[in-house]
Amino acid sequence: MIRLDDVTLSYKGRTGEVTALAHTSIDVKRGEFAAVVGPSGCGKSTLMKLATGLIRPTKGAVSLEGQLVTGPVKMAGMAFQHANLLPWRSVLDNVMLPLEIVEPHRSRFRREKAAYRTRALDLLGVVGLRDFADRYPWEMSGGMQQRASLCRALIHEPALLMLDEPFAALDAFTREELWVVLRDLWQRLGFTVILVTHDLREAAFLADTIHVMSARPGRIVETRTVDFPRPRPLEVCYEPAFTDLVHQLRGKIAEVRQA
Amino acid sequence: MKIAAEDITPVAFTVALFVIWEAACRFFRIDAFILPPPSAVFAAAAQYWWPLLKNSFVTLWTTVAGFLLAVVFGIALGLLVGWSRAIYRGLYPVMIGFNSIPKVAVVPILIMWFGIGEIPAILTAFLISFFPIVVNVATGLATTEPELEDVLRALGASKLDIMRKVGIPRTSPYLFGSLKVAITLAFVGAVVSETIGANAGVGHLMVQAGSNFQMPLVFAGLLALAIEGILMYAVFAVLERRMAGWAFRASMSAAG
Ligand SMILES: Nc1ncnc2c1ncn2[C@@H]1O[C@H](COP(=O)(O)OP(=O)(O)OP(=O)(O)O)[C@@H](O)[C@H]1O
Ligand SMILES: [Mg+2]
Numbered sequence: 001m002i003r004l005d006d007v008t009l010s011y012k013g014r015t016g017e018v019t020a021l022a023h024t025s026i027d028v029k030r031g032e033f034a035a036v037v038g039p040s041g042c043g044k045s046t047l048m049k050l051a052t053g054l055i056r057p058t059k060g061a062v063s064l065e066g067q068l069v070t071g072p073v074k075m076a077g078m079a080f081q082h083a084n085l086l087p088w089r090s091v092l093d094n095v096m097l098p099l100e101i102v103e104p105h106r107s108r109f110r111r112e113k114a115a116y117r118t119r120a121l122d123l124l125g126v127v128g129l130r131d132f133a134d135r136y137p138w139e140m141s142g143g144m145q146q147r148a149s150l151c152r153a154l155i156h157e158p159a160l161l162m163l164d165e166p167f168a169a170l171d172a173f174t175r176e177e178l179w180v181v182l183r184d185l186w187q188r189l190g191f192t193v194i195l196v197t198h199d200l201r202e203a204a205f206l207a208d209t210i211h212v213m214s215a216r217p218g219r220i221v222e223t224r225t226v227d228f229p230r231p232r233p234l235e236v237c238y239e240p241a242f243t244d245l246v247h248q249l250r251g252k253i254a255e256v257r258q259a
Numbered sequence: 260m261k262i263a264a265e266d267i268t269p270v271a272f273t274v275a276l277f278v279i280w281e282a283a284c285r286f287f288r289i290d291a292f293i294l295p296p297p298s299a300v301f302a303a304a305a306q307y308w309w310p311l312l313k314n315s316f317v318t319l320w321t322t323v324a325g326f327l328l329a330v331v332f333g334i335a336l337g338l339l340v341g342w343s344r345a346i347y348r349g350l351y352p353v354m355i356g357f358n359s360i361p362k363v364a365v366v367p368i369l370i371m372w373f374g375i376g377e378i379p380a381i382l383t384a385f386l387i388s389f390f391p392i393v394v395n396v397a398t399g400l401a402t403t404e405p406e407l408e409d410v411l412r413a414l415g416a417s418k419l420d421i422m423r424k425v426g427i428p429r430t431s432p433y434l435f436g437s438l439k440v441a442i443t444l445a446f447v448g449a450v451v452s453e454t455i456g457a458n459a460g461v462g463h464l465m466v467q468a469g470s471n472f473q474m475p476l477v478f479a480g481l482l483a484l485a486i487e488g489i490l491m492y493a494v495f496a497v498l499e500r501r502m503a504g505w506a507f508r509a510s511m512s513a514a515g
Contacts, residue, residue, distance in 0.1 A: 074415025
């Protein structure tokens with residue numbers, strides 16, 4: 001579904017050019033859950049921006065469903081480490097924000113507001129926030145805000161979901177809770193996910209494939225297929241095979257950090 | 260409604276100030292021509308209540324007219340400046356230069372152009388108060404979180420969409436905060452212009468009273484200005500809380 005083909009990206013910084021990505025290729029299939037791990041500053045967030053067309057590659061090509069990406073893809077749901085909810089909107093209105101922007105919802109929004117409202121409430125229900133729909137973001141904990149942010153990324157049922165360390169700021173329990181939420185949503189809706197994370201257990205638990213990136217300038221140095229059977233229970237995290245996988249990934253990253 | 264100690268203190272301090280002032284005038288036998296005691300000031304205010312009120316209204320309307328002009332131009336220019344970095348870079352030095360001119364220096368020019376009257380006062384009020392509005396509107400627009408912008412752009416939002424859904428609502432606390440400052444500045448501008456050359460307004464009244472050696476009336480004029488200034492500030496402080504209350508509450512949030 002999404003392909004980066006020998007992509008190089010250089011930022012023009014104050015101190016000259018910074019090459020964030022060099023000759024990176026990655027291929028994510030429709031409905032696949034891909035995770036990207038790698039040392040800090042290796043260009044993971046840059047990869048996300050390239051894949052969604054927010055920035056153009058210096059060299060190489062990005063394509064989405066066979067089409068060359070030349071501008072913002074106009075449909076991807078995104079969520080970041082910070083929930084970035086709008087403080088003047090209630091949680092429900094925050095979640096409905098994409099519907100006011102993405103076609104075809106945009107032109108129907110006024111007419112079918114009630115239906116969209118129900119849809120947003122249902123989605124909030126899935127993440128356990130139904131009773132908080134009318135609250136404002138500042139009245140909620142960080143974990144709850146993050147759930148709302150996830151809902152905002154999914155409300156328009158995008159074919160592509162981009163997550164950049166979405167759970168990094170949360171405690172271990174909340175994080176595992178949200179893994180399960182994300183797993184279930186993904187299994188039900190079948191969108192394509194690219195998840196950037198520092199948490200190797202997170203990658204191993206959620207993903208079908210894990211791409212390991214080298215230190216800057218980043219490129220994919222290893223791609224691992226994760227074949228624990230689905231649906232995966234949280235218990236999978238305590239199996240020897242799982243621990244082995246995490247161990248190997250850890251070793252690989254330690255190795256590329258040295259290089 | 261229960262009246263808390265905090266509600267009483269401003270009143271108590273104001274009363275105390277007048278009492279100390281009165282006591283000092285009597286105790287040190289200060290010449291009423293240098294500093295009239297509050298009793299004389301209030302007496303003058305009672306005696307001349309009609310001219311004071313009439314001129315207060317003149318000052319009020321010139322202030323508000325200049326302020327409204329400033330709001331309209333300030334918001335328009337602020338949106339323009341916040342819209343693109345190129346415009347921001349080009350206009351900013353010009354605006355800084357413009358703003359650093361003491362507006363008092365412009366009043367004689369305005370009087371030469373438009374003659375003695377209300378127009379120079381309105382224009383001075385406008386000139387002095389529109390800058391903070393521009394800066395605040397532009398700042399509000401420029402400080403949109405880049406990640407939030409990414410979220411919206413990836414959904415296909417145009418620059419105008421981002422401005423409408425995020426930029427402008429985000430700017431409202433900055434805007435209302437600046438209105439509070441701007442109305443005070445507009446007031447200063449209007450009064451300064453009136454004292455330099457006008458045929459009405461509290462500033463004009465004070466200059467006239469001064470040249471007739473009516474010091475209590477001069478101070479009564481000051482008192483009228485203080486009351487007017489506080490009222491205008493209060494109106495906009497309340498408006499700020501009403502229109503952008505989320506910003507006050509959001510800043511108290513624990514999760515940030
Ligand atoms: N706008 C920019 N201008 C110049 N250099 C940039 C810019 N954005 C990122 N970089 C540089 O590109 C490199 C990759 O940045 P990127 O944000 O993609 O890293 P990352 O893998 O997401 O890091 P982290 O894991 O810490 O989030 C970094 O070395 C960074 O300094
Ligand atoms: Mg990053």
